[in-house]
Each structure stands twice: as C-alpha cells, then as structure tokens.
Amino acid sequence: MVPSMFIFYVMVITMFLLVLSSFFLLHLSNHSFIPRSMLELIIVYNTSLHFKPNFKGEQITPSPFPSEDSKIQPQSCQLYYNSSQKPSCPIQQRKLACDTTRGVLRLFMYDLPPEFHFGLLGWKGSVNQTWPNVNDPKHVPPYPGGLNLQHSVEYWLTLDLLSSNIAKFSRPCSALRVQNSSEADVIFVPFFSSLSYNRHSQSHGKEKVSLNKMLQKRLVQFLMGREEWKRSRGRDHVIVAHHPNSMRYARRKLGSAMLVLADFGRYPSNLANIRKDIIAPYRHLVSTIPRSESASFEERSTLLYFQGAIYRKSGGVIRQQLYYLLKDEKDVHFAFGSIRSNGINQASKGMALSKFCLNVAGDTPSSNRLFDAIVSHCVPVIISDKIELPFEDVLNYSEFALFVHASDAVRKDYLLNLLCSIKQEEWTKMWERLKDVTQHFEYQYPSQPGDAVNMIWEEVAHKISSLQFNLHRKYQRS
Numbered sequence: 001m002v003p004s005m006f007i008f009y010v011m012v013i014t015m016f017l018l019v020l021s022s023f024f025l026l027h028l029s030n031h032s033f034i035p036r037s038m039l040e041l042i043i044v045y046n047t048s049l050h051f052k053p054n055f056k057g058e059q060i061t062p063s064p065f066p067s068e069d070s071k072i073q074p075q076s077c078q079l080y081y082n083s084s085q086k087p088s089c090p091i092q093q094r095k096l097a098c099d100t101t102r103g104v105l106r107l108f109m110y111d112l113p114p115e116f117h118f119g120l121l122g123w124k125g126s127v128n129q130t131w132p133n134v135n136d137p138k139h140v141p142p143y144p145g146g147l148n149l150q151h152s153v154e155y156w157l158t159l160d161l162l163s164s165n166i167a168k169f170s171r172p173c174s175a176l177r178v179q180n181s182s183e184a185d186v187i188f189v190p191f192f193s194s195l196s197y198n199r200h201s202q203s204h205g206k207e208k209v210s211l212n213k214m215l216q217k218r219l220v221q222f223l224m225g226r227e228e229w230k231r232s233r234g235r236d237h238v239i240v241a242h243h244p245n246s247m248r249y250a251r252r253k254l255g256s257a258m259l260v261l262a263d264f265g266r267y268p269s270n271l272a273n274i275r276k277d278i279i280a281p282y283r284h285l286v287s288t289i290p291r292s293e294s295a296s297f298e299e300r301s302t303l304l305y306f307q308g309a310i311y312r313k314s315g316g317v318i319r320q321q322l323y324y325l326l327k328d329e330k331d332v333h334f335a336f337g338s339i340r341s342n343g344i345n346q347a348s349k350g351m352a353l354s355k356f357c358l359n360v361a362g363d364t365p366s367s368n369r370l371f372d373a374i375v376s377h378c379v380p381v382i383i384s385d386k387i388e389l390p391f392e393d394v395l396n397y398s399e400f401a402l403f404v405h406a407s408d409a410v411r412k413d414y415l416l417n418l419l420c421s422i423k424q425e426e427w428t429k430m431w432e433r434l435k436d437v438t439q440h441f442e443y444q445y446p447s448q449p450g451d452a453v454n455m456i457w458e459e460v461a462h463k464i465s466s467l468q469f470n471l472h473r474k475y476q477r478s
C-alpha cells in the first residue's frame with residue numbers, strides 16, 4: 001500500500017514539473033507557439049505586396065515567373081497608387097492624365113556633364129548647360145543611325161525623363177522626374193554607355209586609355225562619392241548598359257545597381273540576374289509595317305527567313321548546321337551577310353513577305369533580329385536555349401512566337417515539318433497578336449502609352465517595389 005502511494009506522488013510531482021518546464025520552454029523560446037519562420041510568412045502575406053515566399057531560405061524573393069493569373073498584379077502596384085482607391089496597375093492606368101501627386105514612379109536623374117550623354121552625340125550647349133532643350137521633338141539631338149541605333153535605349157529613357165516636366169506633352173505618366181533625390185523612388189544614371197562603347201572604345205593619338213574607359217572610371221568615382229549611392233549601395237540606381245560590351249570596366253563596381261541590358265550572356269549571375277535587372281528590347285532596324293499594310297498568310301511567299309552572319313563565335317555553331325540543313329529548301333531564304341552589307345531595306349522587305357523569321361543564338365543570346373521580325377509581323381522562330389526576353393512577365397511570347405530547342409532544330413526536317421504543320425488559321429492568330437504587341441517594342445520621343453520606354457519604366461517600378469520591400473525587411477531585423 002505505502003509503496004504504491006509513494007509511486008503515485010512521485011508521478012504527480014513529475015507530471016507537474018514536466019508541464020511546468022515545457023510551458024517555460026515554449027514561453028521563453030519565442031514568446032509564441034508559432035515558429036519564427038511561420039510568423040515571417042504571416043507578416044509577408046499581410047503586407048500589400050504580392051510575393052511568393054521562398055520556402056527554402058530565409059530570404060523571400062519575388063518569383064521571376066509569375067503565373068498567368070498574377071500577370072497583372074494589382075497588389076504590387078499599391079506602392080505607387082493610393083491604396084484607399086481601387087488597386088490598379090501602371091499598365092491599366094496609363095491612359096489617364098498624369099497626376100503628379102500619385103501613381104507614378106519618381107526618378108531623380110543626376111546632372112552628369114554632357115560628355116556622358118548628349119555630348120557623345122556631338123551636342124554642345126551654352127556654358128554650364130547640362131541638358132539640351134527638348135521642347136521641340138523635331139530639334140532634339142539625333143542619335144546616330146545604322147547599327148548604333150539598336151542599343152539606343154539609353155537615349156530614349158533620358159529624353160523621356162527630360163520631357164517629364166514639360167506640360168504640353170501628353171505623355172504617359174509611368175515615370176516622373178523629380179529634382180530632389182530624397183523624393184525619388186529610383187535614381188537614374190544618364191550615361192550613354194552603348195554609344196560610348198560603339199564610338200569611343202579605341203584610344204586615339206596620344207591618349208593612353210580610350211574615352212570609353214575613362215568615362216566609366218569617372219562615373220564610378222562620381223557615384224561612389226554620392227550620398228544617394230551610399231544610402232542604398234547603389235541598389236536603387238538604374239544604369240543602362242544595353243550593348244553587351246558596354247560598361248565593361250565599371251560593371252564589377254556598379255553591379256549592385258539595377259541594370260538595363262540586352263541579355264545576361266556576358267554577365268556572371270551574381271552581377272546581373274532577372275531578380276534585379278531588366279531586359280530591354282533592341283531598337284529594331286527595319287521599319288515597322290503599318291497594321292493595314294501587313295501582308296497576310298497568302299501574301300507572304302517565303303516560308304522561313306533568315307539573314308545574318310553564318311559563322312559566329314561561341315553559341316553560333318548551330319547557325320552553320322541550320323544553314324546546311326535549310327539552304328536548298330524551297331521557300332526558305334537563308335543567306336549570309338550582316339544586315340549592314342545587305343542593306344536594311346532588303347531585310348525589311350524580306351521579313352515583311354515571310355511567314356516565319358528565324359532567330360538563332362549568335363555570339364550573344366539576344367539580337368535585334370527578333371525585334372525586326374516582330375515589327376515586320378513575321379512570326380519569330382526562336383532557337384536559343386537560354387534567351388531572356390523583354391517584358392516576359394506581362395507578355396506571353398508563345399502567343400506570337402515559336403520556341404524550338406537547339407537540339408531539335410538541327411534534326412533533319414524537324415523545323416520544316418513543324419512550320420508546315422502550322423496552318424493558316426493558327427498562323428493568323430499569331431500574326432494578329434504580333435500586330436497588337438508591336439507597340440511595346442517601339443522607342444519614340446515623345447513616348448506613347450505602352451511603348452518600350454513605358455514598358456521599361458513599369459518594369460523598374462516592379463523591381464523597385466520588391467527592392468524597397470527587401471530593404472525594409474533589413475531594417476526591421478537589425
């Protein structure tokens with residue numbers, strides 16, 4: 001009797017201690033029964049941002065591949081639109097008049113000396129004049145034509161910012177230039193880096209270093225000395241480096257900024273990636289086919305069109321293989337020669353009368369050819385296994401382009417069988433879509449709703465909202 005009573009008391013006391021200790025353990029560990037990682041998710045979902053959490057790590061990043069139904073992401077736009085109103089995206093908003101108190105991406109642009117931008121175009125202002133007068137679109141300093149033009153993104157973006165405070169332009173309000181950097185969401189660096197590379201990479205006469213290299217060195221010095229750069233270590237800066245070889249000397253030092261690029265081909269992924277950077281279209285070289293003049297299925301006599309250099313460095317081997325597969329096929333135009341020697345007009349006519357236009361990886365994954373095809377309403381056939389396309393989060397390229405794996409494309413008859421299997425009705429659907437999307441690939445001044453300039457600003461707004469979110473989290477934790 002006595003021993004069993006003793007055991008009973010011992011058990012009661014043990015139970016009590018156990019309950020007490022586990023209570024203290026839970027209570028002390030986190031002040032909560034919910035694990036910390038779970039709490040973070042709750043906080044994330046409670047914000048107005050719409051991000052897919054990354055369950056693998058602590059860092060929460062937006063998904064680079066939004067699903068179809070999140071294509072227009074209303075929540076992420078609330079950073080820029082008064083949230084007490086119906087949430088709306090810049091893309092839907094752009095037809096409304098510009099209300100400078102809300103709804104726009106605010107950019108501050110450094111007043112870099114003209115030698116970094118319009119000076120490279122030969123523009124000379126009066127003493128101490130930094131920017132040309134852009135009031136009259138007919139008299140803005142022109143960008144050089146020919147092949148230079150394909151990387152002219154820097155020029156169109158800068159012009160758009162210069163014009164953003166000119167009231168008479170009814171330009172879309174996706175971006176607004178502000179004069180005080182502390183009011184800005186983003187800092188824009190107006191360096192014409194592609195032109196600097198194209199025009200000034202050789203050193204002349206007694207110069208030891210090229211002008212291109214010198215400007216980059218000075219740009220790095222300038223930025224490192226700026227409060228704006230130090231504030232965020234450059235992460236809210238937008239730098240345009242569209243030519244794959246531009247900013248070669250400065251890119252390591254300035255890689256934390258948001259880069260506007262043609263592709264990621266020549267960048268290590270820690271320096272440039274889809275999470276922070278923006279892929280912008282090339283300025284097409286052929287002229288846009290007006291909607292009403294676009295040749296229909298029957299009127300396009302060539303099945304497949306390709307014109308370009310056949311022998312290219314790395315990544316271009318497939319061009320040669322395709323050439324030998326296709327050169328003798330009926331209805332296929334596959335020709336040597338760059339667009340330069342054959343004339344842009346010829347390519348323009350050829351594409352406008354072809355049903356499909358081939359885009360094969362060259363020495364970089366991207367090329368202006370894709371955009372030439374789009375504005376010619378010639379259905380692009382994209383053969384490049386690692387191409388990043390502009391505005392992929394808002395445009396579904398499969399609606400107006402075909403994607404073929406390089407390994408399939410070089411199989412005998414594969415490509416032609418594929419193209420022949422696409423009947424008039426299906427082709428026409430893609431053609432209609434091409435006519436609709438062409439506007440998104442136009443650079444122009446003054447900019448128009450939905451054109452490439454505005455699409456880029458919208459991408460910037462999108463990226464910066466995730467950046468601000470990340471910065472905010474950093475502050476909370478420290």
Ligand SMILES: *[C@@H]1O[C@H](CO)[C@@H](O)[C@H](O)[C@H]1NC(C)=O
Nearest residue numbers: 039042043044045046047048
């Ligand atoms: C979470 O959302 C609720 C309801 O929308 C709100 O009352 C609360 O303040 C939010 N909490 C945080 C941490 O944002």
Ligand SMILES: *[C@@H]1O[C@H](CO)[C@@H](O)[C@H](O)[C@H]1NC(C)=O
Nearest residue numbers: 081082083084085086101102
């Ligand atoms: C949002 O808009 C409402 C009415 O349109 C206004 O009362 C409110 O002050 C605005 N809030 C902000 C933060 O601009």
Ligand SMILES: *[C@@H]1O[C@H](CO)[C@@H](O)[C@H](O)[C@H]1NC(C)=O
Nearest residue numbers: 111113125126127128129130
């Ligand atoms: C140009 O700027 C310098 C330095 O700020 C100043 O001394 C000079 O007077 C200015 N010249 C003119 C014509 O405004």
Ligand SMILES: *[C@@H]1O[C@H](CO)[C@@H](O)[C@H](O)[C@H]1NC(C)=O
Nearest residue numbers: 108178179180181182183184
């Ligand atoms: C910019 O704005 C901040 C805060 O509103 C202000 O302190 C600063 O003086 C302004 N700078 C200039 C150059 O106006």
Ligand SMILES: *[C@@H]1O[C@H](CO)[C@@H](O)[C@H](O)[C@H]1NC(C)=O
Nearest residue numbers: 067068069396397398399400
């Ligand atoms: C993109 O368009 C293609 C062709 O219309 C369609 O099959 C596909 O489902 C679309 N993809 C998404 C993510 O909407």
